[in-house]
Amino acid sequence: MFELIGIPPQALFGQMLLGLINGAFYAVLSLGLALIFGLLNVINFTHGAQYMLGAYVAWLLLNFLGINYWLALVLAPVVVGAFGILLERLMLRKLYHLDHLYGLLLTFGLALIIEGVFRNLYGISGQSYPVPPVLTGGYNLGFMFLPLYRGWVVFVSLVVCLGTWLVIEKTKLGSYLRAGTENPTLVQAFGINVPRMITLTYGFGVGLAALAGVLAAPIYQVKPTMGADMIIVVFAVVVIGGMGSIMGSVVTGFMLGLLEGLTKVFYPEASNTVIFVVMAVVLLIKPAGLFGKAS
Amino acid sequence: MGSDCIIETQNLCKDFKGFSAVVDVDLRLKPGTIHALIGPNGAGKTTCFNLITKFLVPTKGRIFFKGREITKLDPAQIARLGMVRSFQISAVFLGLTALENVRVALQRQLGTSFHFWRPEKSLEVLHERAHELLEAVGLGDYAQVPASELPYGRKRALEIATTLALDPEVLLLDEPMAGMGREDIGRIVALIKRVAKDRTILMVEHNLSVVADLSDYITVLHNGAILAEGTYQEVSNNSQVVEAYMGTGHA
């Protein structure tokens, strides 16, 4: 474990690049989580399950309808997003006037149900989803072999994160969202259909989770527990970044991916824990998170 | 520092991201007086208040309480010294009854507040005093009513009773009359007069008739700095004050 001197710089670069790729998943997932949290004040515990759903929908589309990756990349987020909209309309909506903790509990319950159903249907060991032919293979970067597909993941997530951020910070719609986050009643009394905005935001956030799921399908096994493994780490990312901060969640996502990557080189035993340690430290120094506003 | 002052600030400043809300304010509160802080909206009154009670940390300057520097203390310590504040929006414990509200304030003096092994009965020794305080603010009949069911004016009265329970030397009241009907205002004015006997009061208030009626001394803030000081008479005749604050219709 004390091989750090022995690690050639190339390997280090390789690991950092890998970390960045993982960070891309964290970023897209925590972005969706932060968006939903911002407007609905709900910690969407179902996020992991929805990520898993995204992957499963892609897999089902491929296996039963022969629909390829590229279409699935669009279709799966739409399908899962629509499912999210349904959940919001039928259930979450009933809880807005209550303590936000109820939202957390409801989504936790939903996550258990969704995961359980997929376990029943497809077992646990999971299905594999092939890398789309155009993106197979990779480049030898000298210090490492970069699978083309992983490069694509980073690219897509950067585009998605940047786009979302722009919409929220720079557009009118974004200002409605930000205002709606604080006082939905008043924003509605200004003539904006806030319930619809909330529903769509939830749908969008869920769609982002599903998109991450589709992106993940060819890399990881498509399996019912894939989301549960991920979600708590993403929670930590959001706490470190500062909850509700869109920028914070994205930047922290990438940063922590990097950090995790480095830990895997120097002290792999700690790679599961490192994010939580960082979280504790950040909380000590800046309780509101790196990018969060002090309450 | 003048030892005759109970609270004194020196060069008190507060900046918010480059914007100076309070600039070099030297406040001096004489013991046993009612001191009013007035000024146009945004003059920095609430900020001053928060600085003195340590709910905000000053950018610069020092604060003294009875000659002792308190610039570094935290809000709870300030309260323990005997300076208790009210809030601009009413602050009562909604889920507790009126009696329990007051009792919570009284109970600290027992020193048993961390005693999780003592029965609730041990607090009953406080009931007599709590009832007295409630009577004093006209809530005698409401002792068992949950605070959440009290009308607004009575909530404010309850808040004052709770504050008095600590028997503070200095009372800091931020717009105690805001949002109150006339009858309530009359009652609270009378109450403040009564409790001011052996206390010092610093209050922020816009209702000039209340200010005129109650205050011994007035500090006018404008753009974060002191514009004028003096009795109501002096201040209301100050042409700068009339221009910046009171407007021509009044005076």
Next chain:
Amino acid sequence: MPESNPALQLEVSDLHAHYGESHILHGMNFAVPKGEVVTLLGRNGAGKTTTMKAIMGIVQKRGGSIRFEGQELVGLPSNRIARLGLAYCPEERGIFSSLNVTENILLPPAVKPGGMSLEEIHGLFPRLKERGGSQGTKLSGGEAQMLAIARILRTGASLLLLDEPTEGLAPLIVQQIGDIIRGLKGRGYTILLVEQNFRFAATVADRHFVVENGVVVDWLPNDQIEQSTEKLKRYLGV
């Protein structure tokens, strides 16, 4: 009570409203003629704010009828109501902290043509121009109130609901607000004003309705306010 009539901008009849299980409005009846400033006077807790909220559709549980330019509002969600040309300035101001002052002003969408421009608004409230870049909630109480009023002037709504716009304001600013309200009336706005301060109300309004325990118990035109001061004082418990 005035009869149903096209010159009336707003007609409220037998309006009931509830918060949860508590019944707050017990059949409000009043009307606001086009182009007038009308106040609702009443003690704390009489139900003035609730009336405003019921008109805007913010109180969900309501019954009776509210007609705006002949159209029934009961049953509509608040965003639809706003789109018809009503704008509401809440008692607690409702400034958005995640937006700066200018963004706050620009937030409400224009629902009708004819609203004020940002320049005009800045002309009315120079203080808001100075503090334009700062965060919404970092304003003082009075600045926030100005911002809350300024914000609904852009929308082009023809009926403004102002809930205690002078509360917590310095006398000078109160005067300014009075000027603004008269100015708005001059531009043809209809204004429904909630006030505790009837002296102020008398300087701007055309008529007054007195609210007590969720019903309108009396009304009088502004020119009779001198004669009725005693009666009013009794109502308001002054």
Next chain:
Amino acid sequence: MRLQKIGIPILLALALAAPFVVYPVFLMKALCFALFACAFNLLLGYVGLLSFGHAAYFGFAAYVSAHAAKVWGLGPELALVLGTLTAMGLGLVFGWLAIRRSGIYFAMITLALSQMVFFFCVQAPFTHGEDGIQAVPRGRLLGLIDLTDNLSMYYFVLAVFILGLLIIRRAVGSPFGQVLKAIRENEPRATSLGYKTDRYKLMAFTLSAALAGTAGAMKALVFQLASLTDVHWHASGEVVLMTLLGGVGTVFGPVVGAFLVVAIQNYLAQMGAWVTIIQGGIFVICVLIFRRGMVGEVLEFWRRRNSEPPPSGGHH
């Protein structure tokens, strides 16, 4: 409350007779979880803090007392105390970190901190990773009473449980409990009255963690093993479920919830993933329809019928 005067002796009699009717190991398990849920409820129901990481104290205490009993050969009572103290220390540190934030933030921070404990337990040699600490001796209580027998173990567990419950009830009604209530209602105001609110919250947190630890330690003795299950975040979720199902902020709610959830787990064990689905379903139904929980709804029904004032510390 007349109800209590009659109810409590009946409950006690039932508890004493139960092991002759119901499988004692099941009862013990349920009692351990019931204490766990009550400890958790102290924090959620009376301070308004939802901890999503209580498994850390429960599970870690289980490891410590299992290790103490098996490797160091301590008696059951000492092992139990040691487990409790460890959980208390852990609670003190984690609480100190977590109470800086409240609401959902608090929930997520406690969750993340408990994950740290989980991964620590996966790694640390003394926990034996996935295998857990097996074959923990139950030992002799005070060196006298042999606890190998399920029946005597049951009465020991029952006694500890009742003690825990009494401590919680007393704490809620104590001067300390009053301050907690005030803090829950309006924290800045409590501060302005001179209370250092963080200390009170930390105290409540530590107390809750300690009792959760007692429950975990007891479970280790009952099952004679300590494993990763009890530190996993699923256990944190389960305790929330129990409390919610029974009734947040009620005295007996968590107990009822714990018995129900444990029963579901035991009697539906062969149904596989359905257990998860059922648990999720209960969550959803409780949150959407029975937010007061079973006991809470009954109390509410009672209250409406007699239209007495609401029970103190009730639903919020």
Next chain:
Amino acid sequence: SDGVVKIGVLNDMSGVYSDLCGPGSVEAVKMAVEDFGGKVLGKPIEVVSADHQNKADIGANVANKWIDVDKVDVIVDLPNTAVCLAVQKICQDKNRINLISTGASVILTNKNCSPTGFHWTYDNYALGKGTGTAMVKEGGDTWFFLTADYAFGHDLEKSTAEAVTKSGGTVKGSVRHPFPCNDFSSFLLQAQASKAKVIGLANAGGDTINAVKQAAEFGIVQAGQRLAGLLVFISDIHSLGLKTAQGLVVTTGFYWDQNDETRAWSKKWSARMNGRMPTMAQAGCYSATMHYLKAVQAAGSDEAKAVAKKMREIPVNDFFAKNGKVREDGRMVHDMLLAQVKKPEDSKYAWDYYKILRVIPGDEAYKPISETECPYLLEKK
């Protein structure tokens, strides 16, 4: 003893291992009971099953209740070492038989052995030894391990490393990955940097699957390194797909397509399990149950000690094991298979996944009894 012989199948019905044992094992046990005739010593045979969710405490709870309340006589299958240890202890204390099929750890018949506990299908030693020795022989003499960071992984790595060094290979290093682990890329990169010829996967289930998949993605196999899956079930291959799994060398206790006998049984099972094919664990459950019932018959009682004695006496001879024997320490010794995963183009029909490279004789595959650490055997010595 109570008029019924009750068999409890305790395994993971919903978790990580549910595909490789789970309901399939229950089905196999039921088939054994049917094939035995549904009655033994004139008493009916009953099968019950439960999900231990991979939690030792739930496993222990179920085992206790089964024995105390439901009068279960034998507990079968038992994946997950932690549960095995807990249940085996309970069975020993309460004098019942347990038959482990899916559990992997060697300690179950060594340090933690039980007179009434039997380990049937495979163990870490056999797996490591089989694959390790074979790969070194084929020239894969330098190794790097990706090891799941918990007891099972360490155990598997240790036994494989021993086999590798004994056969003249060297271990260049190892990296311990968290359990469970989604992303192996950085560990694979380290394995690649080590330049070892063989990358040994000392993990199981989802972890192995992910590692194999990602190795393909990073072109590890194309670049000349080989992967050795140390514990791979055919269900894992099925979910990986041949395209990704091809070339993988594995050791297994059973392959459905080995001969007519195995095919016959497997097809019968398959018909009841939606066309899936049995894993070695599932087949092992059948074999173990069958053997148990025979021993009950022979002992004329279902009392555990008597049955255990007969189980050790009777040889095991069925489609699963030829001339298998149950050793004193509870280990059932039988031949193991060294197999290689076929290329997609070589696979002719569904589930045609393995090419058998070698049959490893049982005495060679399993840890010799002379090295036993089993307390009651040591005492006897």
